[in-house]
Amino acid sequence: DTGVSQDPRHKITKRGQNVTFRCDPISEHNRLYWYRQTLGQGPEFLTYFQNEAQLEKSRLLSDRFSAERPKGSFSTLEIQRTEQGDSAMYLCASQRRTQETQYFGPGTRLLVL
Amino acid sequence: GIQVEQSPPDLILQEGANSTLRCNFSDSVNNLQWFHQNPWGQLINLFYIPSGTKQNGRLSATTVATERYSLLYISSSQTTDSGVYFCAVDAGGTSYGKLTFGQGTILTVHP
Numbered sequence: 001d002t003g004v005s006q007d008p009r010h011k012i013t014k015r016g017q018n019v020t021f022r023c024d025p026i027s028e029h030n031r032l033y034w035y036r037q038t039l040g041q042g043p044e045f046l047t048y049f050q051n052e053a054q055l056e057k058s059r060l061l062s063d064r065f066s067a068e069r070p071k072g073s074f075s076t077l078e079i080q081r082t083e084q085g086d087s088a089m090y091l092c093a094s095q096r097r098t099q100e101t102q103y104f105g106p107g108t109r110l111l112v113l
Numbered sequence: 114g115i116q117v118e119q120s121p122p123d124l125i126l127q128e129g130a131n132s133t134l135r136c137n138f139s140d141s142v143n144n145l146q147w148f149h150q151n152p153w154g155q156l157i158n159l160f161y162i163p164s165g166t167k168q169n170g171r172l173s174a175t176t177v178a179t180e181r182y183s184l185l186y187i188s189s190s191q192t193t194d195s196g197v198y199f200c201a202v203d204a205g206g207t208s209y210g211k212l213t214f215g216q217g218t219i220l221t222v223h224p
Contacts, residue, residue, distance in 0.1 A: 031210060042117075042199055042214030043156070056209045089154050098203070098210045099143050099163070104156040 002026060004094050004105035012111045013082055020078045021108045025094030032075050033102065034067060035091040036060065043091055049075060082112045115140045115204040119215035126190050126222050134185040134218045136200030143205035145176055146212065147185050150197040159185070159198075190222045 005024045013019050025032050030051050035043035046065070048056045051072035061067075064083075069075040079086055089109050093102040116139040126132055138145075147159040160167050160174040162183065167174055171190075176183040187194055197219050201212040 033211060035212075037154075042201070042217055043212075045211040045213070048209045048211055050209075056211065091156065093212075095210060098205075101146065101158055101161040102144075102210070102212060103158065104148075107154045107156075109154065 004092055004103050006090075006092050006105040006108050008108055009106060010109050010111075012113065014113050015082060015084060017082055018078065018080045019082060019110065020076055021090055021092075021110075023075045023077070023092030023094075023105060025074070025092070026096075026103055029094035029096050029103075030072060031095040031097065032069060033093040033095070034075070034077050035093065037089040037091060037107075038087075043089075046077075046090075079110075082110075084112050086110060087112045115142070115202060115208075115213050117200060117202055117213055117215040119198075119200055119218050121218060122216065123219045124221070126220070128190060128192060128222055128224050130190050130222075131186070131188045132190060132220070134187070134198055134200075134220075136183040136185070136215055138181050138183075138200075138202050140181070140204055141178065142202040143208075144203035144210070144212070145183055146201050147174055147183070148199045148201065149194075150199060150217070152196065156199070187220075190220075192222050192224055195220055195222045 032049040034046040037043040049069040148156045164178040197217045201214045
């Protein structure tokens with residue numbers, strides 16, 4: 001399977017715990033995006049990487065959120081001190097270059113109790 | 114930022130019917146994609162269509178960039194077409210390719 005993969009697919013955690021999600025983009029796609037989708041809404045942009053450089057962060061990304069993409073390959077999104085409002089689907093997408101198709105992974109569904 | 118509006122918000126069809134979904138956007142775009150989100154949350158690419166017309170089986174899409182809208186046509190609908198359809202655009206410039214999504218159209222196809 002050469003698509004975008006995400007791990008884990010589901011995560012249940014208690015408020016205040018830290019969680020980390022992983023995204024593996026399509027090989028040779030140097031652009032990687034994270035989005036968040038809450039119930040009944042369209043996905044919203046969180047952050048973007050060009051290779052290993054994080055070039056843009058949304059105002060949605062509070063200081064409890066951090067993302068990395070070491071060596072320009074896979075990416076991780078960490079949420080510290082989770083809150084119930086963080087419950088959402090976290091989606092990763094990759095793209096070879098602008099003005100081409102963005103391909104989405106299956107998402108990680110987070111539930112904070 | 115760019116605004117994306119989809120209509121209708123909900124659509125209920127009998128199997129075999131045809132439908133048209135609309136996406137209006139407020140500014141010029143570099144990229145426009147249509148997605149189908151299945152019940153498990155996976156966003157499935159339907160079309161990359163910043164302008165022009167494309168067809169894929171029972172689905173086709175048209176984007177009129179100068180008038181800032183796109184249409185998705187579904188012909189001879191099937192129950193498996195049910196789900197949420199999203200339009201998403203990249204405004205270009207300093208957007209770094211990020212997509213701005215509409216609110217989606219929830220399609221239900223009854224047998």
